[in-house]
Amino acid sequence: MRLTLVLGAGLTAAFLGAALLSFLWTPEPVSGVNIAARLHPPDSVNLLGTDHFGRDILSMIMVGARTSLGVAVVAVAVGMGFGVPLGLWAAARAGGWLDEIIMRGNDLIFAFPSLVIAILITAVFGPGAVNAIIAIGIFNIPVFARLTRSGALSLWQRDFILAARVSGKSAPRISIEHILPNLTNLLIVQGTIQFSLGILAEAGLSYVGLGAQPPVPSWGRMLAEAQTMVAIAPHVAIVPGMAIVLMVLGLNLLGDGLRDALDPRLKDRVP
C-alpha cells in the first residue's frame, strides 16, 4: 500500500515538475513551425517525436501539462471554495429550509453533466480555458458540498460537538473549529480524485474545441489534431494520451495512498 503512495506521489511530482520547468526551459520552442521535421517518430533528437508542424512533442507535453494542471487546480479550488462552506452550512442547519435549498440546488447542478454545462457556457460566451474552468468548477461544487455535509452530519452527532455546544460555542464557530479540521483527510482525498477528473474533463473539452484555444498548447487539442494522422504517425496520438493516462493514474494512486495513510480507523485506534 505504501507503494501506491510512492508511485502516485512520484508521477504527480514528475508532471508538476515538468509543468513548472516549462516556464523556464523546454527542449525546443513550441511556437515555431518546421515543416521539414514534421511527423518524425521518436528519436534521439526529439525524444517523443514531432507533430504535423514539426514541433517537439516532449516540449508540447510539458507546456500542455501547465494548461491541464492549471485548469484542474483552479476547478478544484472553485469546487472546494464554494462547496465546503455550503456543506458545512447545510450540516449545521440539517433538516431546515436552508439545508433543503442547498441540497436541492446541488441536485440541480448534478442534473447538468459537466460537459453540458460547458456546452451551455460556450454557446453563450464562446470557448476558452476560463470557461472550461467554470464548467468543471461548477460541477465540483455539489461534489464537495455533499461530501462535506455528510461528513459534518456524522461529526455533529459526536459528543465532543455536544460538549462544545454546552460551552456556548455558536454553530459557525463549531463548524470551523471542530468540524472542518476533522474533515481535512476526507477533503484531501476527494480533492485528488476531483483533480484527476478535472484533467480528464479538460482534455475532453479541449478535444472537442471547447477548452483552451490556440496557441495555448493543451493535451486534448493535441489529440484532436492528431486524429487525422493516426494512421500515418501513431505516436502523435499515443504520446499525449499516455501523458493524460499517467497523470490521472498518478493522482488516483496518490489519492488511494493518502486515504490509506490518513485512514482515521487505523489512526484513531487506542494503543
Added chain:
Amino acid sequence: MSLLDIRALGVTIRGIPVLHDLSLSVARGEIVALTGESGSGKSMTALATIGLLPQGAATSGQILLDGTDLLTLDEAQMCARRGNAMGMVFQEPMTALNPLQTIGRQVGETLRLHRAGETSLSSAQADALLAETLARVGLPPDRVPPDRYPHQLSGGQRQRVVIAMAIIRRPALLIADEPTTALDVTTQARILDLLKGLVTDYDMGLLMITHDLAVVARMADRIAVLRKGEIVEQGAARDVFRQAGHPYTRALFDASGHRATLPKVPQRGPLLRVQDVSRDYPMRRTGLFRPRPVFQALKGISFDIRRGERLGLVGESGSGKSTLIRAILGLDPISGGQITLDGRPVRAGDPATRRHMQAVFQDPYSSFNPRHSVARLISEPFHLLEDPPTGAARQAAIAEVMTAVNMSPKDAEKYIHAFSGGQRQRIAIARALIIRPDLILFDEAVSALDVRVRAQILDLIADLSPRYGLAYLFVRHDLSVVRGVTDRVLVMQAGEIVEQGPTGQVLENPAHPYIRELVDAAPRLPEFGAQALTQQGVWDDA
C-alpha cells in the same frame, strides 16, 4: 462426557496473543458463563468455537464438540455444524439481521440450508417447524407475522428472531455473546428467561458470554472468569459467588456491588426549576394531504433541583430523558413550559445562565476532539465566561481541575488518544468543573465503563459534589448505580415522570407498577459472596 470441551485453547491475531491455555467445558442442559472485563478475550472464545475468528487469527489446542475437534475441520465441515450442531446469538440485535429480508425467510434459511440430506422433512413440515419455533421464542405468527422486516420490530423482538435462527435446528450447543447488553432492563429479563427455558426444553448446553455479574448470578450453573486471555477462576456458580478464590474475581465482585459513600450535605434553595416542560416532534406524513402527526417526547415535565442536591433520572430508551437533558442544557428548544436556573430562563444564546451548568456524556471515546490537546479541550468552557483567565491563571485553573480528578497536571499537554476510557471520563469531569458550575449533568456517564473503573468514577463524583458545592443530575437507563450517588430519584416513562422520591424509598417501596417491574427485572448479585454486599441491592449491566 461434556458436550463442548475446550482444551488448552490459544488464539493469536496477527501474532498478538489474545487467549492463552484456556480450558472450559459445557455439558448438555448446563449454562456456563464466561465473564471478564472488556478486552479479556470473552468474545474471541465464542468466535473460535463457532469458527468465525477474524482474519489473521491462529489457534492452538483443541475445541471438542461431541468428541470432534472443531479446529481440525475444514470450512465445509464447519458450515455443516454451524446453525445445525451449534447456534450463536450476538450482542447487537439492531444490526444482526439482514434489513432486506423478512424474518420468516431469515429464520427459515437455517432450516433450508441444513435440510439437504434429510428427505423426510417436507416443506409443509418445515413451515410448521418455522411457525412453532417462532412461537416458542415469543413471536407467534398470528401476532408477529413472519413476513415482517427487521426494521418493523423492536430490539427485543429482533433478538428473539436471532435466537430463533440459532435454535431452529435444535442444536446441542448454543453460544450467546452478550445477548442482552444492548437491551432495556425489562426486555433483558424476558430474553434471559427465554434462554433459560430453551436450555431446559431442548437439553442444550449454553455458553454465555457476559461482562455482567448480576446476569451471571441469575443464569449460570458454572462460571469462568477471564482476565487478559487467561481463566483465573472457574467453578460452580454458587461456590464462586460464596467464596471467590482469586483476588481478581473478588475485585470484580466488589466493584459490581460498589456503592459510593454519599456524605450528607445541607441542601439550600432551588437551583434548577423545570416547569411543565413539553417537547413535540413532527413526524413523517402518512399521506400527502394529511397533517403531520406529532410525537410528544416530553409531556409536561416538572421538577426542581436544589443547590447541592444529587438527583437521579432513570428511564429506559425512548423515555424522553435525552430530550429532557438537551432541553435543560438549552441545546434544543422546548414546545411549552419553562426551564429556569437561579430564576433566569435557560436560553440557547445566553451564556449568563449556561455558565452555571455543564455536562459529562456517555461515550469517553467520542467526547473529545482528537485534534486538540487536553489543556485546550478542558478549557473549552471558558468560552462561556466574559473574562476568561489567560496565561498563568489559565494554566493554574487547568492544573487544579486535573488534580481534582486525580490526574497529573502534566497530562494536560498530551492528546486524548493517550488515555484509557476511565481516564477520559475523568478528563470530561475536569472539563465540566473548570468554570465552577453549580450544576453538572451526568448523562449515562459511567455506562460505557468496566465495573472496576466505574466504581472509581462513582467515588470521584460523590466526592466532588460537597467539595465544589455542586448539584448534579445523574441520568441512567436503569435503577442500578443510582442508589449510591443520588439523594432523590425521578423515573421517566414515555415522556412523563411516573415516580419521584428519596432514592432508597423509591427502590424499596415503589408505588408505580412500572418501577416495580424495573426493580424486579434487574438481575441481582447474590447476597452471599463478597463481604461488601451486606445489603441486597439492584445491580445491572453497565
Added chain:
Amino acid sequence: MWLFALTRLTSLAISLLVASVVIFLVIEVAPGDPASYMLGLNAQADTLAALRAELGLDVSRPERYVTWITGMLSGDFGLSYTYRTPVSQMIADRLWVSLPLAVYALALAVLIAFPAGLFAAARRGRAGDIGVMASTQLGIALPNFWFAMLLVLVFAIQLRWFSAGGFPGWESLGAGIKALTLPAIALALPQAAILTRVLRSSLLDTLDEDYIRTARAKGLTRRQTLWRHALRNAMIPVLTIIGLQFSFLLAGAIIIEQVFFLPGLGRLIFQSISQRDLIVVESVVMLLVFAVILVNFLVDLAYAAIDPRLRTQR
C-alpha cells in the same frame, strides 16, 4: 410505496421546471439576435421584423418561455433558426443514434463490472483481487476519446474488422449495432472500471456487517453469504453510480460521436453552436437534463424496490 413514488414525482417535476428556467435564461443572455445573425448585416428592417415574428422573437421573455415550455410538452420544439425545419424532427433523428449508444455502453459496463466486482470481492486481498483493482486503476485513468482513437487504430486501420466511423442507419440492425460497437466499448470500459470499484468496495463494506456474521453462524459458506445476503444490500451505492453514469454516458457520447463521426446529438449540438442555432442547443440541453432527472427518478424507485425500509411508512 405510492406515496414515495408520488413525492419523488413531484420533486422530479420541480427539478425539471427549475432546470428549464435556468437553461432558458442562460440562452437568453447570449449576445446577438438570431434573426440578424441569420439574415446577415445588410438585412432590411422589415424582413428582419418578419423573420423575428416567424421565429417568435417579437414577444416578451416570459411569453417566450411559456411558449417554449408548452410547445415542448406537446412535442413542438420550435423551428431551427438555420434550417427552418422542426427542431423536434432533427432531435428525433439524432436521438436514434445517441440513445442506443448510451444504452449499449451502459449494458457493456454493467456486464463487465458485475463479474469483475464480485470476483474481486470474493478474493479480497488475494492475487485475483489485486489484478482486477490494478486494471481498474488503468481503466479510470483512460480518457474515453483517446481510447476510442486507439480502438480505431487497432481494429479499423490495422485489423480492418470495423469501419473507422460513420453510421449506416438502422435499416440493417446488424450493421447499425456493428457501427456502434467500437464507440460503445470506448465509452463503457472506463465506466466499467469505476463501477467495478464501487461494487467491490460496497460488497466489502457489506461483508463487514453484523448480519453477515449472523448468516455465517447459520452455516452459510462465504460464497453463499456473498450471493444471498451481501449482493442485494450492496446494490444501493451501485445503483446510484449507475444512475450517475447514464448521464455521464449521454454526455460522453457527445465527445465519442466526434471521434467516430456519428450523426448523434453531439454532432448536432456542436454544429448548432457554430451556426448559433441556439434554439437547437437549448432543446438538446433540456432533453439531456430531462434524461438525467428521469434516470435519477427511476433509480429512486429502484431503491424502494430493493429496500423495504423506504417502502413502508411508519
